[in-house]
Amino acid sequence: MRHVDICILGAGPGGATAALHLANAGQPVLLLDKATFPRDKICGDALSGKVLSELRRLGPDLPGRLSASVAQVPSWGIDFFAPNGQRLAVPFQPHYDKTVDASAGHVMKRLDFDNFLVEEVRRRPEIELLEGADVAQPERTTDGRWLLRTTDGREIASARLLLVANGAQSAFARQIAGHALEPAHHCAGVRAYYEGVTGLSPDNFIELHFIQDFLPGYLWVFPLPNGQANVGAGMLTKAVSAKKVNLRERMTEMLETHPALKERFREARRLGPIKGFGLPLGSKRRVISGAGYLLLGDAASLIDPFSGEGISHAMVSGRHAADWATRALAANDTSGAFLQQYDTAVYRRLGQELRLSHWLQRLLQFPALFNFVANRAANNPTLAETISGMFLDLDLRERLRQPSFYLKLLFGRK
Structure with missing residues (x-):
């Protein structure tokens, strides 16, 4: 049985990102996944600009390698179709030029994207990856460590810190962290x-x-x-x-x-x-850490309430999990009180975006308003460009919550 400081459950984007950041810091880590890669994952398969930003933090060459892959297509924007059928084209970058600009997004099957990250994991000697490891519910031992057994009862690891990145159906998140399905x-x-x-x-x-x-x-x-x-x-x-x-x-x-x-x-x-x-969904803030553990990605309920995007948020949480796991080991403190700083870091990065997306989600209860904005934007290049900028600028997106934005539309001043 392996005795490790950090064990990660799940080698999807959140878990793989955490493992790679830990490896970059010289920290050995055990990464477990019940699947054998490449494996399929049900998802929309869209990779936003935030995914590229997180890849760049892992290694400056990774975005270029992703862009060069034949398994992806570059995506330059979103076509919204309002309830009345009006199409609103929103480029990720206004006035883009495909001949010189790098695309701000991609679409790539999760089968291929997750394997892209796992192949990077395989290159790192600091990471021990165990595939096909179907782990039962971890148990906390009297000395404060986590004991991990396979479902057939074989003990495979004991860890001081557990980074839980095993997806939307995480039994750990429900049974130990107390996340109920709402x-x-x-x-x-x-x-x-x-x-x-x-x-x-x-x-x-x-x-x-x-x-x-x-x-x-x-x-x-x-x-x-x-x-x-x-x-x-x-x-x-x-x-x-x-x-x-x-x-x-x-x-x-x-x-x-x-x-x-x-x-x-x-x-x-x-x-x-x-x-x-x-x-x-991340429309409700939850506690995503506890004594000896951190929740990442879908297991932490960080999915965007409006777009359904989860990959970039998983990678953001993976980066912060690696940071706070390293700090906890350095301080010799894996208590819930210390690790709560991870929650603060994650929500400082994602909280405003999740709140705004929740508000946009609630706008779907008012299709006439959606139709109104789409109709105006289709005939107003300035407004269309403003909406395009909202995908990259949270301050611009905040304007959607302000009644003055719609008053200006109503009286033709936008």
Whole structure:
């Protein structure tokens, strides 16, 4: 059995990022995952500019290596489709030039992106990666360490600190950290891969369709390499229950009957089944640490409430987890009180963004307002550019919460 200072559960973006930052600091770490990579993960597959920023922190060459991969396509923006059908094109970078600018986003299957990170992990001698390690619920021993056994009872490790990055269904987060599933702060989603979808953006804009009779949910279409697309639908679990929605059936129905989609999917072929998943959203601040442990990524319920983005937030939490794990070992203090500083660091970085996204999520209850903004922006380049900037500038995004923003729109001064 291994006796280590730090053990990480889960080698997805959060866990792999934490391991790589620890390795960069010269800290040995044990990384466990029940899967063997490459493995699939149900996700929208979009990688935002924040993902590239976090990759750059891990190694200056990583964004370039990702961009050079044939498994990704560069994405230059988002096409929003309002409930009235109005399209609002929002580039990630206004006035971009594909011949000289680096794209601010990418779309890449999680099968490939997670393996991209794991391959980087394999290069690092400081990291011991154990795949196929199906770990039962860790137990706290009398000396304050965590004992880790496989589900068949084999003891594999004892650790001072546990970094829990084992996903949205984390039993540790529920049973030890006390995170209950709250339907008002949880999203249900479905996803499938298609080929032969027509009308995709030549600049690989990702599409978000806010369809009137599917609100407060939305449907997405994200372009992928080789003529494929990631297609899915998501809705607050609270709304799914109240409306008695079968997401698989509704997604299929919308693709077959909605005026903006049916012709584009008429000759498309679905590649495999429609798979379901659940996402604990960051619309509520939770305690994400305790005595001897830190929660990362989806296990910490850090998913963006509006966009559903979780990869970059997992990587941000992985970076801060590595930092505070190192500090805790240096101080010889793994108490809950000391590790609470990790919570503060994570929410200092992500808290405002999560609050604003929660407010945007609530805007979906007012489709007429969504239609109004989309109609104005479609005919006002200055407003469209302002909305584009909101994806990179939180101060600009804050304006969406101010009544004066809509008054200016109403009276034509924006």
